[in-house]
Amino acid sequence: MAERHAHDTGLHGHSHRHADAPEHRHPHHHRKEPSRAAHDHAHATSFESLTYILSPIHSLDARAKIAATLLLVCGIVLTPPLRAVEALLLASLMLGVAAIARLPIGRLLRRSAAVLPFAATIALLAPLQQSGGSWNAAGLASSWAGGGWMITWGILSKAWFSAFAMIVLAASTRSADLLAALRRLKVPDVFVMLLSFIARYVGVLASQLRSLRIALASRAPHLSGRALLRSSGSLAGNLFVRSYERGERIYQAMLSRGYTGTLPASPAGRIGPAEVLFVMTALLTAAAVALY
Amino acid sequence: MHIPDGMLEARTWIPAWLGSAGVLVYGIRRVRQTLSDGTIVMMAVMAALIFALQMLNFPVAGGTSGHFAGGAAAAIVLGLWPAMLVMAAVLTVQALFFADGGITALGANMLTLAVVGPLVGWTVHRIIVRPTSSRGARLGASFAAAWLSCVSAAIVAALMLWLSGRAPLVPVVGVMSMWHALIGIGEGAITAGLVGYLLAVRPDLLDAGRPIDVRVARKALVGLGALALVAAGLSFVASSSPDGLEYAYEHVGGALTDVTLLGSPMPDYLMPGIGNETLAGILAGIVGVIVTGVLAYTLLTALRARRAADTAE
Amino acid sequence: MDEKAAPAVIELEGVRHRYPDGTEALRGIDLTVSEGRSLALLGPNGAGKSTLLLHLNGILKPSEGRVRLDGVEVTSATVRDVREQVGLVFQDPDDQLFMTTVYEDVAFGPLNQRRTPAEVDELVHRALHDVGLADAASRPGHHLSFGQRKRAALATVLAMAPRVLVLDEPTANLDPRSRRQMLALLASLGTTALIATHDMDVAWELCADAAVIDDGVIVAYGPRETILTDEELLERHGLDLPWAVRSRRV
Numbered sequence: 001m002a003e004r005h006a007h008d009t010g011l012h013g014h015s016h017r018h019a020d021a022p023e024h025r026h027p028h029h030h031r032k033e034p035s036r037a038a039h040d041h042a043h044a045t046s047f048e049s050l051t052y053i054l055s056p057i058h059s060l061d062a063r064a065k066i067a068a069t070l071l072l073v074c075g076i077v078l079t080p081p082l083r084a085v086e087a088l089l090l091a092s093l094m095l096g097v098a099a100i101a102r103l104p105i106g107r108l109l110r111r112s113a114a115v116l117p118f119a120a121t122i123a124l125l126a127p128l129q130q131s132g133g134s135w136n137a138a139g140l141a142s143s144w145a146g147g148g149w150m151i152t153w154g155i156l157s158k159a160w161f162s163a164f165a166m167i168v169l170a171a172s173t174r175s176a177d178l179l180a181a182l183r184r185l186k187v188p189d190v191f192v193m194l195l196s197f198i199a200r201y202v203g204v205l206a207s208q209l210r211s212l213r214i215a216l217a218s219r220a221p222h223l224s225g226r227a228l229l230r231s232s233g234s235l236a237g238n239l240f241v242r243s244y245e246r247g248e249r250i251y252q253a254m255l256s257r258g259y260t261g262t263l264p265a266s267p268a269g270r271i272g273p274a275e276v277l278f279v280m281t282a283l284l285t286a287a288a289v290a291l292y
Numbered sequence: 293m294h295i296p297d298g299m300l301e302a303r304t305w306i307p308a309w310l311g312s313a314g315v316l317v318y319g320i321r322r323v324r325q326t327l328s329d330g331t332i333v334m335m336a337v338m339a340a341l342i343f344a345l346q347m348l349n350f351p352v353a354g355g356t357s358g359h360f361a362g363g364a365a366a367a368i369v370l371g372l373w374p375a376m377l378v379m380a381a382v383l384t385v386q387a388l389f390f391a392d393g394g395i396t397a398l399g400a401n402m403l404t405l406a407v408v409g410p411l412v413g414w415t416v417h418r419i420i421v422r423p424t425s426s427r428g429a430r431l432g433a434s435f436a437a438a439w440l441s442c443v444s445a446a447i448v449a450a451l452m453l454w455l456s457g458r459a460p461l462v463p464v465v466g467v468m469s470m471w472h473a474l475i476g477i478g479e480g481a482i483t484a485g486l487v488g489y490l491l492a493v494r495p496d497l498l499d500a501g502r503p504i505d506v507r508v509a510r511k512a513l514v515g516l517g518a519l520a521l522v523a524a525g526l527s528f529v530a531s532s533s534p535d536g537l538e539y540a541y542e543h544v545g546g547a548l549t550d551v552t553l554l555g556s557p558m559p560d561y562l563m564p565g566i567g568n569e570t571l572a573g574i575l576a577g578i579v580g581v582i583v584t585g586v587l588a589y590t591l592l593t594a595l596r597a598r599r600a601a602d603t604a605e
Numbered sequence: 606m607d608e609k610a611a612p613a614v615i616e617l618e619g620v621r622h623r624y625p626d627g628t629e630a631l632r633g634i635d636l637t638v639s640e641g642r643s644l645a646l647l648g649p650n651g652a653g654k655s656t657l658l659l660h661l662n663g664i665l666k667p668s669e670g671r672v673r674l675d676g677v678e679v680t681s682a683t684v685r686d687v688r689e690q691v692g693l694v695f696q697d698p699d700d701q702l703f704m705t706t707v708y709e710d711v712a713f714g715p716l717n718q719r720r721t722p723a724e725v726d727e728l729v730h731r732a733l734h735d736v737g738l739a740d741a742a743s744r745p746g747h748h749l750s751f752g753q754r755k756r757a758a759l760a761t762v763l764a765m766a767p768r769v770l771v772l773d774e775p776t777a778n779l780d781p782r783s784r785r786q787m788l789a790l791l792a793s794l795g796t797t798a799l800i801a802t803h804d805m806d807v808a809w810e811l812c813a814d815a816a817v818i819d820d821g822v823i824v825a826y827g828p829r830e831t832i833l834t835d836e837e838l839l840e841r842h843g844l845d846l847p848w849a850v851r852s853r854r855v
Contacts, residue, residue: 046390047389047390047391048745066388069395070395073297073394073395073396074396076297076298077297077298077302077305077396078302111391112391115296118296118299119296119298119299155298155299158297158298159296159297159298159299161298162296162297162298162394162395162396163296163297163391163394166297166387166388166391166394166395167391169388169391170388170389170390170391174745175389175705175745176704176705176706176709176743176745178388178389179705188317188320190320190323190324190332190377191316191320191377191380191381191384193332193333193336194335194336194339194377194378194381195381195384195385196336196704196705197333197336197337197339197340197703198336198339198340198343198381198382198385199385199389199705199745200340200702200703200704200705200745200746200747201337201340201341201699201703202340202343202344202385203747204340204699204747205340205341205343205344206343206344206347208344209344209345209347209348210347225350225351226481228350229350229478229481229482229485230481230485231485232348232350232360232481232482232485233481233482233483233484233485233486233487233488233489234485234486234488234489235348236345236348236360236365236482236485236486236489237485237486237487237488237489237490237493238489239341239344239345240338240341240369240486240489240490240497241489241490241493241494241497243337243338243340243341244334244337244338244494244497246337246697246699246700247333247334247336247337247338248330248334249695249697249700250333250337250700250703251329251330251333251334252659252664252695252700253693253695253700253701253703254333254703254713255664255688256662256664256688256692256693256762257688257713257714257717257761257762257765258685258688258689258714258717258718258765259329259713259717260329260717261329261332263704263713264712264713264716264717265716
């Protein structure tokens with residue numbers, strides 16, 4: 001996945017994103033010229049700017065959104081190849097949710113289509129096969145004997161629908177909310193802390209790595225493959241040492257503010273009727289798709 | 293190697309989920325018991341570092357490029373359990389915050405990249421390196437650990453595709469291991485470079501600098517063996533239900549690395565056609581022999597070292 | 606300095622610090638921070654400033670010597686209390702803002718002080734308001750500009766209402782406007798403070814007293830009018846005259 005970051009020197013790749021969000025929670029996001037430093041560190045996640053949109057979907061409790069997405073994806077994955085009715089139901093539900101969330105649907109469709117080349121390579125070979133393996137919800141119990149283009153359709157549609165569902169989740173939920181939700185869903189503290197530090201520091205470290213690579217490229221523009229690998233190792237080592245030292249300072253900063261080994265809990269969200277409705281819709285859709 | 297949702301059957305992704313979750317829960321308990329608060333904070337920063345280091349890319353073959361995965365490197369410098377948690381956290385963030393790799397496939401992705409990768413890398417490195425090892429031996433061990441970890445993770449991914457009825461066994465394993473044998477060179481070189489840098493600058497940071505506990509290494513070997521047995525058992529069960537996938541599946545391997553690991557076009561030398569199946573089979577055999585050879589060698593070395601240690605006492 | 610009028614809050618007595626690798630970063634430090642006064646700690650890079658600061662709230666323990674807060678020695682038994690009284694602001698705000706939103710970062714200290722949610726909320730909003738970031742609470746730290754992050758880092762400590770502020774290079778790497786904002790902000794706080802800096806104007810404008818540290822020892826200590834006008838002393842230790850002093854001489 002890191003390819004997205006890898007190909008650029010990363011300095012300009014993200015600027016278009018501000019334009020996509022029709023409404024921000026904070027007016028200052030519209031400032032035309034964000035400072036260089038802020039910009040380098042911005043967009044730790046690729047959908048981050050979209051998560052600041054104000055919408056009924058964005059304001060749902062993240063636990064409900066995670067549960068609904070999981071249910072829906074399970075439904076999609078466990079079903080035999082989708083029938084037209086099922087596909088229509090899923091498409092209208094997901095596009096409806098994306099529209100309520102005021103997300104740029106075209107961009108989400110393009111982004112979710114990124115799974116298609118991989119899926120298609122397998123799917124296009126499917127007509128050559130005699131059977132598609134097991135396709136029913138139980139999976140282990142019996143086989144759906146079918147083949148040909150049905151399997152192609154099955155693989156492609158499942159991959160795309162699932163990817164779209166995941167993207168709606170990522171684009172409508174801020175990382176802080178996702179983390180708080182995971183914590184309240186009883187994901188162990190240590191693991192949530194790892195996730196939260198990744199969300200916080202990957203941008204900082206990636207921009208340090210970029211500076212190191214630019215410095216390397218300026219001094220040695222034409223490195224052979226082997227030399228490049230060797231210098232990549234040293235860059236990694238250099239960044240490792242610096243991150244280690246940063247880790248020490250962060251821990252000191254945490255201790256200075258009374259850290260005792262557990263991150264304090266963030267203020268709690270609430271499961272209300274909207275959340276129940278959202279999860280129930282997902283559950284019913286998933287059940288309809290998987291069992292019909 | 294991020295497998296998306298919809299690619300794996302329930303009979304694969306559900307056990308993979310349960311297996312990875314079990315390993316992680318155990319890992320979290322171990323880490324809580326053995327590491328101080330400060331080391332856990334450090335580990336969290338290292339998780340962000342591994343994510344950032346996945347930016348490091350390198351040319352592989354046919355104009356494609358691979359990128360650093362970091363499982364073996366994490367295991368060598370952080371230790372086994374922290375490395376597993378770190379890799380699992382990276383994959384979780386990629387799935388949930390970036391929508392990269394599916395949510396039902398997350399368990400499978402964790403199994404390959406967060407469990408098998410670090411486990412193989414750590415074990416190989418632990419077995420080869422002693423406190424008295426020379427710098428050259430340490431770098432060689434790091435390279436071998438990273439290479440083997442990359443190839444074995446790929447083999448496990450291939451097995452899961454096969455178990456899901458997406459590909460016949462020999463070609464998919466052959467192509468995946470071949471391709472990752474190439475990518476593994478980059479992974480190994482960067483890992484060795486990283487370890488070399490640390491040996492020169494901050495040797496105190498290397499987990500491998502600590503004395504080797506043969507019992508722990510043995511436990512890891514037992515774990516690897518158990519994993520292999522489970523895989524073999526599952527393969528047996530699965531192969532008893534004929535899939536009838538008889539065609540040239542090197543595409544699958546090519547495409548898998550292409551989209552999920554490399555994000556660049558399919559290698560142009562992998563042409564469709566049945567003829568290549570034989571080729572893939574042969575190459576798979578060669579890779580298999582090399583992998584087995586290296587594993588057997590490291591095992592023997594470990595046993596010899598233990599016997600030497602026993603007689604010394 | 607009138608020691609009677611201003612009782613000592615923090616006292617360092619013969620503090621030495623040796624790192625595990627054997628380097629001796631502090632070689633016998635005697636220093637006093639007095640109630641209601643600001644002390645500038647000046648010195649070149651590598652003089653031992655940061656090591657010294659980490660002793661003030663017990664993150665590092667002296668290899669020899671003593672650190673006292675209000676006459677009570679800093680030990681493992683008192684260290685938690687000391688950390689509530691002495692607020693340490695790190696040089697790099699990315700080290701201090703480790704949570705996913707500014708709110709969570711500022712709330713981190715008060716929550717560890719076991720305050721009620723309502724109190725925490727109140728403290729967080731007041732601290733953010735004081736540093737001019739009232740509208741930034743729900744933003745992730747990495748969305749702020751460097752100057753804003755510096756101020757947010759300060760807010761994380763202000764929310765704990767410490768008696769003594771300890772600041773490491775509060776103006777380092779700031780652009781001129783952010784630097785002016787930071788100076789005005791620090792001047793408005795008016796608490797007891799120790800400020801480690803190379804920025805001589807910060808020292809001149811904010812601090813009543815100044816100490817020069819070099820190679821792990823305090824080489825000069827006194828009221829700012831004595832220390833910060835001694836061109837020969839400052840130059841010897843890699844420092845400059847403050848602009849205000851220079852311009853007066855010209």
